[in-house]
Amino acid sequence: xxxxxxxxxxxxxxxxxxxxxxxxxxxxxxxxxxxxxxxxxxxxxxxxxxxxxxxxxxxxxxxxxxxxxxxxxxxxxxxxxxxxxxxxxxxxxxxxxxxxxxxxxxxxxxxxxxxxxxxxxxxxxxxxxxxxxxxxxxxxxxxxxxxxxxxxxxxxxxxxxxxxxxxxxxxxxxxxxxxxxxxxxxxxxxxxxxxxxxxxxxxxxxxxxxxxxxxxxxxxxxxxxxxxxxxxxxxxxxxxxxxxxxxxxxxxxxxxxxxxxxxxxxxxxxxxxxxxxxxxxxxxxxxxxxxxxxxxxxxxxxxxxxxxxxxxxxxxxxxxxxxxxxxxxxxxxxxxxxx
Amino acid sequence: xxxxxxxxxxxxxxxxxxxxxxxxxxxxxxxxxxxxxxxxxxxxxxxxxxxxxxxxxxxxxxxxxxxxxxxxxxxxxxxxxxxxxxxxxxxxxxxxxxxxxxxxxxxxxxxxxxxxxxxxxxxxxxxxxxxxxxxxxxxxxxxxxxxxxxxxxxxxxxxxxxxxxxxxxxxxxxxxxxxxxxxxxxxxxxxxxxxxxxxxxxxxxxxxxxxxxxxxxxxxxxxxxxxxxxxxxxxxxxxxxxxxxxxxxx
Numbered sequence: 001x002x003x004x005x006x007x008x009x010x011x012x013x014x015x016x017x018x019x020x021x022x023x024x025x026x027x028x029x030x031x032x033x034x035x036x037x038x039x040x041x042x043x044x045x046x047x048x049x050x051x052x053x054x055x056x057x058x059x060x061x062x063x064x065x066x067x068x069x070x071x072x073x074x075x076x077x078x079x080x081x082x083x084x085x086x087x088x089x090x091x092x093x094x095x096x097x098x099x100x101x102x103x104x105x106x107x108x109x110x111x112x113x114x115x116x117x118x119x120x121x122x123x124x125x126x127x128x129x130x131x132x133x134x135x136x137x138x139x140x141x142x143x144x145x146x147x148x149x150x151x152x153x154x155x156x157x158x159x160x161x162x163x164x165x166x167x168x169x170x171x172x173x174x175x176x177x178x179x180x181x182x183x184x185x186x187x188x189x190x191x192x193x194x195x196x197x198x199x200x201x202x203x204x205x206x207x208x209x210x211x212x213x214x215x216x217x218x219x220x221x222x223x224x225x226x227x228x229x230x231x232x233x234x235x236x237x238x239x240x241x242x243x244x245x246x247x248x249x250x251x252x253x254x255x256x257x258x259x260x261x262x263x264x265x266x267x268x269x270x271x272x273x274x275x276x277x278x279x280x281x282x283x284x285x286x287x288x289x290x291x292x293x294x295x296x297x298x299x300x301x302x303x304x305x306x307x308x309x310x311x312x313x314x315x316x317x318x319x320x321x322x323x324x325x326x327x328x329x330x331x332x333x334x335x336x337x338x339x
Numbered sequence: 340x341x342x343x344x345x346x347x348x349x350x351x352x353x354x355x356x357x358x359x360x361x362x363x364x365x366x367x368x369x370x371x372x373x374x375x376x377x378x379x380x381x382x383x384x385x386x387x388x389x390x391x392x393x394x395x396x397x398x399x400x401x402x403x404x405x406x407x408x409x410x411x412x413x414x415x416x417x418x419x420x421x422x423x424x425x426x427x428x429x430x431x432x433x434x435x436x437x438x439x440x441x442x443x444x445x446x447x448x449x450x451x452x453x454x455x456x457x458x459x460x461x462x463x464x465x466x467x468x469x470x471x472x473x474x475x476x477x478x479x480x481x482x483x484x485x486x487x488x489x490x491x492x493x494x495x496x497x498x499x500x501x502x503x504x505x506x507x508x509x510x511x512x513x514x515x516x517x518x519x520x521x522x523x524x525x526x527x528x529x530x531x532x533x534x535x536x537x538x539x540x541x542x543x544x545x546x547x548x549x550x551x552x553x554x555x556x557x558x559x560x561x562x563x564x565x566x567x568x569x570x571x572x573x574x575x576x577x578x579x580x581x582x583x584x585x586x587x588x589x
Contacts, residue, residue, distance in 0.1 A: 086423040218445045222438055224424040228387060233438040233491070234411030280427050283444060 007277055007284055014291040018068075021298040025067065026060045028307040059192065062199050064298065066191045069199075070259050071269070071297025072290040073206045076213060077251040078266030079273075079289045083220050083282070084244050085154045091267035092252035095153075095245070096136040096160035101256035102187065103164040104132020109183045110175040125186065126198065126257045133253035136160050141245060150227065150241075188314030189260035191301055198258055205254035212247035213286055216240060220282040264320045268327045269293045275330050296323060352391055353379045359546050359555035361529065363494065366521040368538035369531045371548030372571065377531040378419070378499055380548070384529070385416050385497050397495070411439040415491035417484045417498040425473035429464065429483050430455075432472060436490030455490050462486045462516070478509040485513070489520065496520075498530035502537075510534060514541050535567070539583045558583075 027038040033052050041056045074092055081090035092098055108128035143156050172180050194202070213220075219240035222230035231237055252266065270285075273292045277284055297319075304318040354376035361367055369377045382388050384395060386402060395402040397413055405413065415436070422432070437451040447455075459465055462482050472480060481501060488496045501517070502510040514534075518541050521528040532538055538545055539558040546555045547566050554566040561567060567578040567585075576585050 083424075215443070218438060218441075218443060221435060221445060224422070224427055225432070225435060226418075226420055226423040228418055228420060229416070229422065231387065231407070232385060232411060232414070232416045233435065234408040235438075236407060274426070278428075280424055280431055 007279075007288075010277065011287065011291070014288070014295070018291055018295050018298075021295050021302075022064050022068065025064045025298045025302045026056065028302055029055070029060055029305055030308070030310050030312075031055055032308060062194055062196060063192045063301065065199060066194050066202070066259060067297040067301045068294040069202055069206050070191060070255050070262060071265060071293035071295070073209060073251040073255045073293070074262060074266040075269035075289045075293025076210065076286060077248040079270040079285060080213060080220070080244050080248050081266070082270055083223050084241065085150055086223070086226070087154060088271070089267070090154065092248065092256075093161065093263075093266070095140050095157035095248065096164060097133050097249055097252045098256050098261045099161040099164040100133040100136025101129035101253060102132070102168055102261055103136070104128040104130070105186050106168040106171050106183055107132070109186065110171045110179050129257040130253055133256060134249065136164065137245070137249040137253065141242070144241065144245065186260050187316070189262040189316040191259055191315055192312070194258055202254050202258050205250045209247045209251035210290070212243055212250070216243050216247065217282045217286070220244070221280075224280055260316065262319060263316055264323055265293060265296065268323055269296060271327060272296075272330060354548060354550065354553070357393070357546075357548070357553050359544070361527045361544065363527055364522055364525045365543040366518045366528045366541065367544040367546065368542045369529065369546045369548060370533070370535045370538060370570070375548045375550055377548060381497050381499050381529070381531055385414055386410050408439065411491070413493050414495045414497060415488035415493040417481075417488050417496070417501055419499045419503070422472065422484075425471065427472050428468070429470055429472065429475070430468045432483060433458070433464075433487050433490055436487040439491065454492060458486045458489045461489070461520070477504045478513070481505065481513060482516070485516070489524070493526070495527045495529070498528070500531050500533070502532060502534055510537060535570070536584050
């Protein structure tokens, strides 16, 4: 009796779509490189050091890989939060992870300029926002040890978010216009600024986050019944909660640090995935959410770079402008948003 | 199994001096007025909250000496709180009952599937298997939750008010089901209820929480001892021993 389908065909299609999106993403850009030429460069039949070779290997390929990790990682952290908090509105923004990263970035860009210290570059920026998100996350973890109720934890996370947002507002009020502009550019989000080295750091954090999530599949499924039922099934509540929160912190924290606070993806992709895969089993949901998130991000990035033109739109705006209507359409069509 | 147990929350004893024991194959009900500590007792027995004093023993061993994994294969529960995700399909929900026995990925073995299939047959759930929980009626969902507890394959099943929100027909059918499960599968089934008259007719044993004697016995013995008289204030409701029912004083 096979009441639990494995969704093999859907996964094959998803992976093919992912590959196709990645190829399209790499082949399109501000400089016109013919589709065939791009593929030739990518798969190593052309090894000359032409400018096209440089564009593909040093800019477009890292950018596509970033998009895959950012999309997949943020979506997975959204799924983890929604299950842990039993709330369809949860995402990486709750628990103050993203706002912690914003605070770190704001302190570096705007705060440092107030005391005429100039240490701004991409490495310190990533460091500052990682520190910010882990600082807020560890504060939330300290509180989590005292508060047994997960709902209270959710509200506390939102409050931490408000506090950090307020500090950022105060900072921006006192800061110079050019520094403010720098901060705002960071907050638009960007996929294109990562070197291969930075990419490796994000890849490590993302892999660790995915590994922790996979180890938590059983507790995650048990949490679908509620915490008391999970306990009665022999799940160690505190340990599982910490593992899931740390996995989220690794995923969302590292990604936000390098790519900026990218809105919407973490909240929306798990809902889209639930429409495609009619199961709540995290064994299916985790890989599905990773694939869907990566595809969505690649598509958004392809649109954001406006093929053939020199300007690049902020990725944060694109994810919301093109993504939100899709989610609204999906949910209206189904009439119900059940978690 | 339970001896001189005091239950309650930190710094506040809710009920004290509770003593009773149950054998395999018995269906028992805990009755009492609102706030007397029925649910607190059930939550304490289910290891959701610590006891204050006294002892709880399963198979002669103190409950506190079992670890969470071991308790999960001894006690299963049906709670009053709604399940967190109504998007679970019935089969997925039932399969979660096998968690204490499956590997780290929760993969079902052939034995797990045969246990699940047996409970599906016993509770006649076959028509709903691919439905989502939000598509079920209250009575159907309650049957699914009872099946899940059964699938957890424990000696003891605790149910907190399993018949609330159900009409008389579904109340009776759930309770008859519990009785037949207890007798057929040789399990201890203990539930809290406000349906005292139904419990008198169906249960093997009853515990009357009245904050004083906390009588525990077979229903007919309890009637003989006039134990039900102290349950409600006698100027409002009185117990009629010949019919086994409560009458309103006019």
